[in-house]
Amino acid sequence: MTIAGKIKILNDASLESLNAKNEAEIIKKFAKAGIKIIGAAYGFGWYKSQGKNDFNLAYTSPKTPYVPRPPRKTGGINARVQIKGRPIFVMDVKTAPYIKKDALTNMRGVAAVPMIYKNRSYGNIILCYRGPHQFSEEEKSLCAALGTGAAQAITINRLYTNMENLVDKKTSQLKSINKKLKRDKASNKAILTSIGEGLIATDRAGVVVLANPAAVALLDRDKNEILGKSLYDSQKLVDHKNQPVPMEHRPTYLSLKGGRRITTSAYSFITNSRRQIPCSITATPIILNDRIIGSIQVFRDISQEREVDRAKTELISLASHQLRTPLSTINWYTEALVKEEMGSLNRAQKKYLHQIRDTNRKMIHMIYDFLNVSRIELGTMTIKLSSIDAMELGKEVVREIQPLLREKKQALKEAYGKGLGCLEADQKILRVILQNLITNAIKYTPPGGKIELSMDIQKPGLLRLIVKDNGHGIPKQQQPKIFSKLFRADNVAKLDAGGSGLGLYLVKSFVDLCQGKISFTSKEDEGTTFTVTLPIKHSV
Amino acid sequence: MKKGLSILIVEDERALLQVLADKFTREGFLALTAADGSEGLKAALKHKPDIIVLDIIMPSMDGLQMLKKLRENKWGQNVPVLILSNLSDSEENESLLATDKRLGYLIKSNWGLDDVVKKVKETLGVLF
Numbered sequence: 001m002t003i004a005g006k007i008k009i010l011n012d013a014s015l016e017s018l019n020a021k022n023e024a025e026i027i028k029k030f031a032k033a034g035i036k037i038i039g040a041a042y043g044f045g046w047y048k049s050q051g052k053n054d055f056n057l058a059y060t061s062p063k064t065p066y067v068p069r070p071p072r073k074t075g076g077i078n079a080r081v082q083i084k085g086r087p088i089f090v091m092d093v094k095t096a097p098y099i100k101k102d103a104l105t106n107m108r109g110v111a112a113v114p115m116i117y118k119n120r121s122y123g124n125i126i127l128c129y130r131g132p133h134q135f136s137e138e139e140k141s142l143c144a145a146l147g148t149g150a151a152q153a154i155t156i157n158r159l160y161t162n163m164e165n166l167v168d169k170k171t172s173q174l175k176s177i178n179k180k181l182k183r184d185k186a187s188n189k190a191i192l193t194s195i196g197e198g199l200i201a202t203d204r205a206g207v208v209v210l211a212n213p214a215a216v217a218l219l220d221r222d223k224n225e226i227l228g229k230s231l232y233d234s235q236k237l238v239d240h241k242n243q244p245v246p247m248e249h250r251p252t253y254l255s256l257k258g259g260r261r262i263t264t265s266a267y268s269f270i271t272n273s274r275r276q277i278p279c280s281i282t283a284t285p286i287i288l289n290d291r292i293i294g295s296i297q298v299f300r301d302i303s304q305e306r307e308v309d310r311a312k313t314e315l316i317s318l319a320s321h322q323l324r325t326p327l328s329t330i331n332w333y334t335e336a337l338v339k340e341e342m343g344s345l346n347r348a349q350k351k352y353l354h355q356i357r358d359t360n361r362k363m364i365h366m367i368y369d370f371l372n373v374s375r376i377e378l379g380t381m382t383i384k385l386s387s388i389d390a391m392e393l394g395k396e397v398v399r400e401i402q403p404l405l406r407e408k409k410q411a412l413k414e415a416y417g418k419g420l421g422c423l424e425a426d427q428k429i430l431r432v433i434l435q436n437l438i439t440n441a442i443k444y445t446p447p448g449g450k451i452e453l454s455m456d457i458q459k460p461g462l463l464r465l466i467v468k469d470n471g472h473g474i475p476k477q478q479q480p481k482i483f484s485k486l487f488r489a490d491n492v493a494k495l496d497a498g499g500s501g502l503g504l505y506l507v508k509s510f511v512d513l514c515q516g517k518i519s520f521t522s523k524e525d526e527g528t529t530f531t532v533t534l535p536i537k538h539s540v
Numbered sequence: 541m542k543k544g545l546s547i548l549i550v551e552d553e554r555a556l557l558q559v560l561a562d563k564f565t566r567e568g569f570l571a572l573t574a575a576d577g578s579e580g581l582k583a584a585l586k587h588k589p590d591i592i593v594l595d596i597i598m599p600s601m602d603g604l605q606m607l608k609k610l611r612e613n614k615w616g617q618n619v620p621v622l623i624l625s626n627l628s629d630s631e632e633n634e635s636l637l638a639t640d641k642r643l644g645y646l647i648k649s650n651w652g653l654d655d656v657v658k659k660v661k662e663t664l665g666v667l668f
Contacts, residue, residue: 324648325553325556325648326553326555328556328648329553329555329556329559331652332556332559332560332563332652332653333555333559335652335653335654336559336562336563336653339654341563341566
């Protein structure tokens with residue numbers, strides 16, 4: 001046999017291995033090829049299973065005269081070959097020290113060939129001669145190529161099998177994901193269809209990619225007029241003055257720009273049939289891998305809530321109106337008694353009557369707060385400009401509040417700038433703002449504290465009021481809430497039970513109504529300063 | 541103070557009427573009272589008081605109707621009238637105030653009794 005013929009036998013074994021059913025079959029093919037190319041009498045293959053050091057018999061050639069015994073884990077020729085990583089050739093086992101002599105009646109020359117490729121071993125192929133054998137260099141080379149070829153074939157087979165398994169696994173995973181997606185889609189569809197809120201999903205540009213039936217019904221439009229179109233066109237929003245809401249104030253736009261959830265009840269949407277429906281809108285950005293890819297808008301018709309709210313406010317307004325006359329009656333009777341116009345009183349009687357009068361006055365103030373709040377909420381509060389002297393008004397309010405200051409032994413310093421004498425402003429509103437800010441400063445400052453009122457024209461057309469105290473201050477975490485209705489700061493809630501919790505809400509509402517600004521700085525136990533600026537006209 | 545100044549108080553709230561009448565009596569006025577507009581109009585035309593204090597919201601004939609009828613009368617067109625008002629109602633009466641020079645208003649809920657008396661006296665030009 002020529003060397004080329006021998007190499008072809010090896011190549012054929014490699015090629016046939018590609019179709020092998022398992023690794024034992026590959027070992028069989030190479031063992032057979034090995035017997036052929038070096039003219040051995042018989043041979044067999046030890047297969048090392050993955051991750052273990054045990055050898056299993058993978059193949060025994062038909063002419064093998066005995067059943068090969070499992071190799072020893074150390075010391076034997078199989079273990080040596082594995083450690084060496086190259087074939088071992090034994091001319092005659094009778095002279096080799098590490099082979100058990102008793103097992104070798106039919107074996108004299110031996111080639112032990114490890115199947116190793118890229119540092120991975122798959123076992124050994126043992127090729128035997130019945131008599132002593134002098135291995136030629138060609139035989140040695142062929143054996144080395146045989147071991148490597150067998151190991152390569154097994155490696156390829158293993159990669160291929162792993163790949164197949166992987167593909168199978170991925171396929172079944174994809175199948176189950178697909179099933180889950182289908183299930184999720186069905187339940188999402190059911191949810192979207194059944195909720196009463198309108199739900200619209202848009203892409204980054206505000207183009208609608210999804211609208212549930214409620215959204216379509218609320219907007220009173222054909223689905224095709226919404227899908228694929230800009231939400232800013234299909235959902236017309238107006239503010240409470242019926243002015244279209246500019247794009248940069250729209251909740252969806254804001255959520256897409258700012259990446260945060262926006263909730264508002266300030267707007268109404270216009271249906272296709274030009275009905276105006278007040279609504280609550282929540283717009284939430286959809287964020288994927290830190291990028292805003294779209295937004296979800298949920299909106300709801302709140303006209304019923306509005307009506308209920310209006311009815312409630314009207315009831316409060318009516319009740320407050322009705323309560324004024326009896327409260328005034330009590331006030332006048334008490335006044336006549338306190339002034340001893342109906343006969344003289346002893347000290348205790350006078351003290352009690354003062355209590356009645358003061359409490360009654362508090363009630364009257366509360367009623368005015370209620371009325372003002374209901375006016376704000378019903379939108380019936382209007383600005384009425386008249387010619388006023390702001391300094392006189394300030395002094396008057398301070399005069400009225402004097403009893404409270406005396407009671408708490410507090411000093412109030414007044415400072416008035418120039419040009420306050422003839423302004424065009426709403427006297428009632430200015431009075432409520434001053435009264436509330438000063439009364440609050442008194443209430444939330446300990447006895448003996450200092451309060452400052454200053455008023456000036458900050459610049460032409462802008463009246464500035466500053467009310468400063470060195471009192472309890474507003475806790476930092478509560479500062480964002482102080483203008484909300486019924487708010488009471490924790491640190492002072494115990495100090496005063498008499499407040500309605502409406503004062504600052506009213507002040508803020510009035511300032512907003514006049515398009516003015518209010519701000520404050522406050523530190524707990526150091527005091528609070530409120531600054532209000534109101535646009536005014538200067539009368540000539 | 542000149543003797544015999546008379547005041548007519550028209551107010552449906554009995555308690556309020558009483559306290560006002562008592563107060564003006566103590567102040568030396570001859571205080572006349574009426575509980576609604578029609579009663580008030582009759583009393584006004586009969587007794588011709590120096591000044592009238594008039595509530596707006598009343599049964600049978602309200603204050604504004606009574607005022608209208610009063611101003612149609614030759615004597616009545618010049619008698620000073622002070623409307624007993626609640627602050628918030630004053631807006632509605634403002635147009636009236638602007639056209640009727642013999643009209644003023646009193647604010648019930650945040651004026652004291654003495655403030656009411658002061659206003660009445662000012663209107664009458666009574667000085668002490």
